[in-house]
Amino acid sequence: MAVQHYQYLLLMLGCLVITLPLELVLGARVYARWRLAVLALVPTVLLFSVWDVIGIVRLHWTYNPDFITGVHLGVMPLEELVFFIVIPICGLLTYEAVGTVLKRLRGRDG
Structure with missing residues (x-):
């Protein structure tokens, strides 16, 4: 299988790698609180998976x-499920990192 067949998955990996410093450097604590992350992800993944299957x-x-x-879960490509997991994780990381930074900045002002 050619490298191009992994393009979608590599893009998702890139998204995770680019946002990893938000957890490690800024202390977003999304991965550290993985149970909460899973609870946040389940409704999103389910809703968008159903939406996607209907669209397909x-x-x-x-x-x-x-x-x-070429790996499919029913009619949906594996990569699409990965997308529905990775992009919300990146969003959670960004949201939590911004909150952490703002909290630190407010601490300096007060």
């Missing part, structure tokens, strides 16, 4: 087989 079945969108592995 109704032929509203498709996925270029040149850029995915």
Whole structure:
């Protein structure tokens, strides 16, 4: 299988790597509080997976087989499920990191 078939997954890995310093340097504590992260992710993953499957079945969108592995969960490519997990994690990391930084800045002012 050519490297291009992993493009979608590599992009998701890149998103996680780019946001990792938010956890390690800024102390976002998303990975440290993984149970809360899972609770936040479950409804999002379920809702968007159903939405995606409906879109695929109704032929509203498709996925270029040149850029995915070909592994499917029913009609949905594995990469799409990974997207529904990774992007919310990156959003949580960003949200928590901003909150942490603002809290630190307010501490200096007060």
